[in-house]
Amino acid sequence: MNMIQAINSALDVVMDRDATVTVMGEDVGYFGGVFRATAGLQAKYGKTRVFDTPISEIGIVGVAVGMGAYGLRPVPEIQFADYIYPALDQLVSEAARLRYRSAGEFTAPITVRSPFGGGIFGGQTHSQSPEGIFTHVSGIKTVTPSTPYDAKGLLIAAIEDNDPVLFFEPKRIYNGPFNGHWDRPAENWSRHPAGEVPTGYYRIELGKANVVRAGEAVTILAYGTMVHVALQTVADMGVDAEVIDLRTLVPLDIETIEASVRKTGRCMVVHEATRTGGFGAELAALVQERCFYHLEAPVERVTGFDTPYPHSLEWAYFPGPVRIGQALKKILKD
Amino acid sequence: MPGDRTNLPRLALHVPEPQFRPGDAVDFAGVEIPAAGAARRPDTAEAAGEFRDLAYTLVRVLDENGRATGPWDPKLSPETLRRMLRSMALTRAFDERMFRAQRQGKTSFYMKCTGEEAVAIGAAFALDRDDMCFPSYRQQGLLIARDCPLVDMMNQIYSNTGDKLQGKQLPIMYSEKRFGFFSISGNLTTQYPQAVGWAMASAAQADTRIAATWCGEGSTAEGDFHSALTFATVYRAPVIFNVVNNQWAISSFSGFAGAEATTFAARAVGYGMAGLRVDGNDILAVYAATAWAAERARTNQGPTLIEHFTYRVEGHSTSDDPSQYRSAGEPTAWPLGDPIQRLKDHLIGMGEWDEERHAAMDRELAEQVRAAQKAAEGNGILGHGLHQPLDTLFDGVFEEMPWHLREQRQMMLDEETASGRPWDRK
Numbered sequence: 001m002n003m004i005q006a007i008n009s010a011l012d013v014v015m016d017r018d019a020t021v022t023v024m025g026e027d028v029g030y031f032g033g034v035f036r037a038t039a040g041l042q043a044k045y046g047k048t049r050v051f052d053t054p055i056s057e058i059g060i061v062g063v064a065v066g067m068g069a070y071g072l073r074p075v076p077e078i079q080f081a082d083y084i085y086p087a088l089d090q091l092v093s094e095a096a097r098l099r100y101r102s103a104g105e106f107t108a109p110i111t112v113r114s115p116f117g118g119g120i121f122g123g124q125t126h127s128q129s130p131e132g133i134f135t136h137v138s139g140i141k142t143v144t145p146s147t148p149y150d151a152k153g154l155l156i157a158a159i160e161d162n163d164p165v166l167f168f169e170p171k172r173i174y175n176g177p178f179n180g181h182w183d184r185p186a187e188n189w190s191r192h193p194a195g196e197v198p199t200g201y202y203r204i205e206l207g208k209a210n211v212v213r214a215g216e217a218v219t220i221l222a223y224g225t226m227v228h229v230a231l232q233t234v235a236d237m238g239v240d241a242e243v244i245d246l247r248t249l250v251p252l253d254i255e256t257i258e259a260s261v262r263k264t265g266r267c268m269v270v271h272e273a274t275r276t277g278g279f280g281a282e283l284a285a286l287v288q289e290r291c292f293y294h295l296e297a298p299v300e301r302v303t304g305f306d307t308p309y310p311h312s313l314e315w316a317y318f319p320g321p322v323r324i325g326q327a328l329k330k331i332l333k334d
Numbered sequence: 335m336p337g338d339r340t341n342l343p344r345l346a347l348h349v350p351e352p353q354f355r356p357g358d359a360v361d362f363a364g365v366e367i368p369a370a371g372a373a374r375r376p377d378t379a380e381a382a383g384e385f386r387d388l389a390y391t392l393v394r395v396l397d398e399n400g401r402a403t404g405p406w407d408p409k410l411s412p413e414t415l416r417r418m419l420r421s422m423a424l425t426r427a428f429d430e431r432m433f434r435a436q437r438q439g440k441t442s443f444y445m446k447c448t449g450e451e452a453v454a455i456g457a458a459f460a461l462d463r464d465d466m467c468f469p470s471y472r473q474q475g476l477l478i479a480r481d482c483p484l485v486d487m488m489n490q491i492y493s494n495t496g497d498k499l500q501g502k503q504l505p506i507m508y509s510e511k512r513f514g515f516f517s518i519s520g521n522l523t524t525q526y527p528q529a530v531g532w533a534m535a536s537a538a539q540a541d542t543r544i545a546a547t548w549c550g551e552g553s554t555a556e557g558d559f560h561s562a563l564t565f566a567t568v569y570r571a572p573v574i575f576n577v578v579n580n581q582w583a584i585s586s587f588s589g590f591a592g593a594e595a596t597t598f599a600a601r602a603v604g605y606g607m608a609g610l611r612v613d614g615n616d617i618l619a620v621y622a623a624t625a626w627a628a629e630r631a632r633t634n635q636g637p638t639l640i641e642h643f644t645y646r647v648e649g650h651s652t653s654d655d656p657s658q659y660r661s662a663g664e665p666t667a668w669p670l671g672d673p674i675q676r677l678k679d680h681l682i683g684m685g686e687w688d689e690e691r692h693a694a695m696d697r698e699l700a701e702q703v704r705a706a707q708k709a710a711e712g713n714g715i716l717g718h719g720l721h722q723p724l725d726t727l728f729d730g731v732f733e734e735m736p737w738h739l740r741e742q743r744q745m746m747l748d749e750e751t752a753s754g755r756p757w758d759r760k
Contacts, residue, residue: 022538048538054568059527059561066468066531066545069516072538074531086557093521094528100730102509102517103499107733139731162733207736251736 001197002189003174006148007037007113010155011075013201015045018073021159023050025060025077025113034079035115035174061087061112065094068108075159081116081168082125088133095164096139111158111165116144117225117272118304119172119182119318123311129224129273129304134166135249135282141206142249144168146227147177147194150247153204161206170224178225179232180320209253211260215242218266218331221257221283223247226270226319233321239328249279257283258290265296266331272319275303300327350589352660360663367669370397370616371404378629382608382636389599389609392643395618400679406622412686418459418617419681420695421479422451422674427699428474428484431707432491436505436652440715441491443505447472449615449647449665452673453578454548455479456620460628461546466536468516468529468547471506472578480513484703488710495721496713500729505716522553526562526575533566533573533631544572544631546624551591551598551641552583563605563639572631574624575639577601578614580646585659599641607637614644615670617677644670724750 001009015021023038023045029052032039042050053060057078064074078084084091095108118127134142143158143165145151151169158165172178176188189195213231217240222230227245234241242260246252261267267287269280284299302319310317354360373393376385395407402409410418429446436444447454454475461467467476477487489496491505499509509517516525516532529547536543553559554577566573577598581588591598602609608630612623620642627638645668649656681687714721728735728743735743 022535051569054561054564056561056564058557059530059565062524062527062558062561063531063534063565066528066533067535068531069528070466070532070535070539072535089521089558090524090527094519094524097519098517099733101499101503101507101519102511103502104730105509105511106517141732251732251738254737 001148001195002176003145003148003151003169004035004037006152006197007155007169008039008041009197009199010152010159011038011041012044014156014159015041015049017201020072021049022067022072022074023077024053024064024074026053026055026079028052028077033077035171037113038077057083057085057087058090061090061095061110064110064112065090065098065108068110069098069106073159074110076110076112078112078114080126081114081130082128084112084114084130091134091140091164091166092137096137099163100139107162108164109162111155111161111167113155113167113169115171116168117170117172118309118314119178119225121311121314122309124308127309129271131166131168131249132273132277132279135279139164141165141251142168143206143247144170144224144249145247146170146173146224146245147192148189148197149194150204150210152197153202154206154247156201157203157206160203165206168224172225173228177228180229180318181232182315182320204247206248207251207253208247209256210245210247211242211256212245213241213243215240216264217241218268218328219244219257219260219264220268220270221246222270223249224272226272229320230270230324233324233328236321237325237328239332241328252286254286254290257287261287261291262294265294267291267295268300268302268327268331270302270319270324272304274306275301276306278303297331300331302327350587350594352587352589354661354664356657356659356661358661360661360667362667362669365669368392368394370394371406373404373406375405375622375626378626378635379633382602382606385608386603389603389611390597392611392613393619393623394613394616395622396616396676396680400676400683402618402680406619408618408622408625410618410621412681412684414459415677415681416687418455419674419677419687420699421455421458421475422617422677423696424699424702425451425455425475425478426674427696427703428478428487431703432488433652435491435707439717440711441493441505442716443652444491445471445506445651446648447474449668449672450578450580450644451475452617452620452677453576453614453642453644456617457546457576457624460621460624462543464514465543465628466514466516466529466532466545468525468532468545469518470522470525470548470550470553470578471518472550473548474506477508477510477513477515480515482510482513482515484706485709488706489713492710492713492715493721494710494714494716496710497721500722500726523549523556523558525549526558527565529573530562530566530571533571534569537569537572537634542632544574544628546574546576548576548578550583551577551579551581551588551593552586554598554601555591563601563607566637567605567607570634570636572634573637574627574631575637577639577641578644579641580644582646582650582656582660584650584654587660597641599639602639607639609639609641611641611643613670614642615673615676617673618680
């Protein structure tokens with residue numbers, strides 16, 4: 001399966017098991033979603049469980065919170081993460097705080113799916129990575145998969161989780177594992193082992209990272225598309241890096257991170273999102289606090305620039321193999 | 335010549351201004367008050383477009399002499415009317431007591447609903463007990479009408495050992511699932527789309543329960559209001575939207591929410607929704623309108639928006655001084671009077687009530703509130719030490735506590751030890 005098919009399969013499996021799971025969003029119903037993630041679900045489960053919504057992100061998330069309070073398990077879709085901002089108040093002030101402010105009387109067991117990330121010539125409003133805005137909010141879990149196998153297992157776990165989850169899907173790797181070499185032919189998931197996805201039910205526990213490449217020289221913390229870019233770069237450079245796919249940003253798998261950095265003595269953080277105030281800053285701070293005496297070099301951050309995401313200059317902006325390579329040389333020099 | 339605009343009239347920005355400011359004499363003669371009984375009562379099964387006229391008038395039942403008149407008279411039993419009167423009087427007594435408790439420093443904050451008691455209590459009597467309410471912060475009457483123990487409400491206000499919200503919430507931001515009262519948020523109008531979602535879920539599950547929600551006229555300007563009305567119309571959600579038009583949003587008069595140009599009930603027209611404008615100080619009109627809207631919702635005819643035309647008699651909150659921005663004469667000059675007085679006059683006119691019984695009821699309610707306050711204060715008041723175990727601060731952020739919260743909780747407990755101020759042992 002590619003990642004879209006894996007997400008579709010996760011929704012199908014979980015809707016089949018739990019009649020309260022309800023899918024909603026712009027174009028997700030009859031049409032099956034602009035990325036086809038919900039294709040076939042309305043025909044199979046009916047219009048009261050899979051339905052199109054008005055174009056209103058406040059409404060989509062606000063209504064989902066109310067449905068959750070009733071006892072359903074809504075899975076709203078925000079068509080692009082760039083368009084999640086109108087729903088910010090409902091996510092930050094309501095979904096994230098409902099359990100806390102009602103001391104558990106009401107909860108918001110919602111999973112907001114949203115395609116995020118760049119590398120597709122999406123320009124300013126189809127490329128953003130806003131995860132850092134949400135990792136800053138107490139009460140929300142933030143998840144992002146990097147393979148079809150993980151996407152399905154993590155999405156099922158997210159939907160079954162009783163806390164609100166933001167599920168950011170890296171749309172650049174919906175069809176294949178993009179390695180950062182935009183000038184080479186695109187790969188697809190059919191030749192990748194993580195493209196093998198069971199058709200039935202399985203879960204990948206939230207809060208657990210995945211060591212996708214064991215190594216001794218440096219620890220690379222990445223998620224989403226950047227996992228593949230990092231893997232390709234260390235392979236090209238012959239660096240014995242340990243690459244960790246975080247999978248869940250909140251709650252974070254701090255144990256796996258600590259164990260790796262204590263072993264390698266070096267740590268690099270890689271994300272597409274802009275640098276200042278990004279999630280990489282939190283990761284760098286945590287590593288510095290917890291592994292200070294094991295560090296042999298400063299923690300490096302390889303990120304998007306602090307600019308809006310450009311259109312024509314996409315590959316100058318995207319933190320690709322060259323930027324990662326230079327940072328690797330720098331961190332390994334000492 | 336291009337760019338030469340000197341011969342064109344100059345534009346002017348209109349910034350609304352209320353009629354009366356501090357020191358002004360008040361004359362509400364300009365407020366149009368249609369006669370009680372004049373508004374027609376259509377069949378609830380008619381299409382929403384059939385009763386736009388009702389969005390521009392006022393549904394009123396009680397006339398100037400306290401008589402019930404016209405097609406909206408719900409013809410309630412004297413016993414029910416007396417229970418309504420009692421709920422309104424109890425709400426006012428509760429407000430007065432808690433306002434004083436705030437002034438005495440026993441809690442940090444309070445908000446009264448004086449003059450607006452009929453809005454919440456009329457609705458509470460018209461709805462079923464298991465219909466779900468998504469209130470704003472000024473519908474405490476819903477809880478009182480649904481017999482929520484006063485002590486529980488006061489415990490929340492005092493953030494004490496009896497506060498089931500564990501001192502986490504600002505006073506008056508109740509959450510009472512057992513009384514169909516959704517957790518109140520400080521963020522305005524967020525409850526509107528949530529009520530729609532709850533109602534949609536109820537419909538999707540082929541349930542029979544409906545939802546109702548409230549916001550002030552000032553809050554109708556929020557984006558959530560528009561989204562909620564759109565979704566409710568699109569899915570024909572079984573929900574009642576209440577706009578409590580009490581003329582004031584803190585210091586801003588209703589003109590800043592659009593009232594100079596139209597009514598708030600008229601907002602419904604553009605969404606293709608039924609809209610009613612109701613005398614919010616006439617509990618029989620509020621009851622009748624809510625019952626009508628509930629019938630529409632229960633028969634899958636869709637949502638209704640009700641504007642309750644009323645007046646905020648007191649300050650916005652204990653942190654507000656209305657004498658800074660409006661004339662002190664407004665509350666007494668308000669042409670729709672006081673909701674408690676009007677129902678009292680009605681019952682007396684029916685021969686079902688008298689001054690002596692009313693005075694006795696007021697004494698009894700004052701005693702009930704005083705006794706509840708004493709019991710609640712037995713559980714502690716705000717500022718007198720810690721009332722909840724210290725580490726509850728971290729409970730309920732997530733269902734299970736992740737490592738970073740466990741670490742921070744330990745840090746807090748260590749701080750408590752190091753400070754020499756044993757917060758959790760008072």
